[in-house]
Amino acid sequence: MASSNVTWHESSLSKDVRRVQNGHHSFVIWFTGLSGSGKSTAANAVAAKLYKDGISNYVLDGDNIRHGLNKDLGFSEDDRKENIRRIGEVSKLFVDSGQVVLTAFISPFQADRDIVRDLLDEDEFIEVYVKCSLEECEKRDPKGLYQKARNGLIKDFTGIDSPYEEPKNPEFVLETDRFSIEECVDQLVNYLTERNFI
Numbered sequence: 281m282a283s284s285n286v287t288w289h290e291s292s293l294s295k296d297v298r299r300v301q302n303g304h305h306s307f308v309i310w311f312t313g314l315s316g317s318g319k320s321t322a323a324n325a326v327a328a329k330l331y332k333d334g335i336s337n338y339v340l341d342g343d344n345i346r347h348g349l350n351k352d353l354g355f356s357e358d359d360r361k362e363n364i365r366r367i368g369e370v371s372k373l374f375v376d377s378g379q380v381v382l383t384a385f386i387s388p389f390q391a392d393r394d395i396v397r398d399l400l401d402e403d404e405f406i407e408v409y410v411k412c413s414l415e416e417c418e419k420r421d422p423k424g425l426y427q428k429a430r431n432g433l434i435k436d437f438t439g440i441d442s443p444y445e446e447p448k449n450p451e452f453v454l455e456t457d458r459f460s461i462e463e464c465v466d467q468l469v470n471y472l473t474e475r476n477f478i
C-alpha cells in the first residue's frame with residue numbers, strides 16, 4: 281500500500297556540497313549482462329582503481345544484496361523488477377551522498393533499466409553492457425549454475441529459460457569474451473576520464 285501522510289524533508293547538506301568536499305562527481309555505473317559475463321569482476325576491478333585514485337565508491341552486487349536487503353525476492357519477472365527498482369533507489373541515495381556507485385545486477389529488462397535511468401540526472405547514469413556470449417558464460421560457469429539450470433535444477437535461469445534483453449543504447453560496452461579484465465578496466469576508466477566523469 282502506498283504511504284500516506286509523509287512529507288519530504290530537504291537535507292541541509294546538498295549533493296553539490298558533498299561533491300565539492302569529495303572532490304569528484306557522483307554517479308552510477310550500471311553493469312548489466314548475463315550471469316558469468318563478468319559484471320562483479322569488472323565492477324570490483326574498476327572500484328579498486330577508482331579507490332586508488334581517491335574516488336569514494338561502493339559496489340552493489342546482485343548476489344550480496346539478495347542475502348540482505350532483497351532476500352525476500354526470487355527470480356520471477358515481478359521479483360526481478362522489484363529488485364532493480366529497489367537498487368535504483370539505493371543507487372540514487374549513494375549519488376546524493378556524493379559517491380560513485382557501481383552496480384552488478386543481471387537486470388535483464390530494458391524497461392527496468394530505463395526506470396533507473398529516469399530516476400537520475402542525465403550525467404548520473406552510465407549503462408555498461410557487459411557483453412559475453414552465452415556459450416562463453418556457460419563455459420566459465422563460475423558457480424556451476426548453468427549446469428544446474430541445464431539439468432533442470434534451477435528454473436527461470438537467465439539465458440536458459442528466462443530472457444535477457446540486450447541494452448538498446450548503452451553508454452559503454454565491455455566485451456569480456458574479447459578483452460582481458462585489465463583491458464576492460466582500462467577501456468572503461470578511459471571513457472570515464474574522457475567524458476569528465478572522473
Ligand SMILES: Nc1ncnc2c1ncn2[C@@H]1O[C@H](COP(=O)(O)OS(=O)(=O)O)[C@@H](OP(=O)(O)O)[C@H]1O
Nearest residue numbers: 315316342355360363385386387388435436437438
Ligand atoms: N534463476 C536465476 N537466474 C539468474 N541468476 C540466478 C538465478 N538463480 C540464482 N541466480 C544468482 O543470482 C544472481 C543474479 O541476481 P540479480 O539480482 O543480479 O538478478 S536480476 O537482476 O534480478 O535478474 C546471479 O549472479 P551473477 O552470476 O553474478 O549474475 C546468480 O548467482
Ligand SMILES: Nc1ncnc2c1ncn2[C@@H]1O[C@H](COP(=O)(O)OP(=O)(O)O)[C@@H](O)[C@H]1O
Nearest residue numbers: 315316317318319320321322456459460461464
Ligand atoms: N574481461 C573479463 N572481464 C570480467 N571477467 C572476466 C573477463 N575475462 C574472464 N573473466 C572471468 O569471467 C568470470 C566472470 O564471473 P563474474 O564476475 O562473477 O560474472 P557475473 O558477475 O556477471 O556473474 C570470472 O571468473 C572472471 O575471472
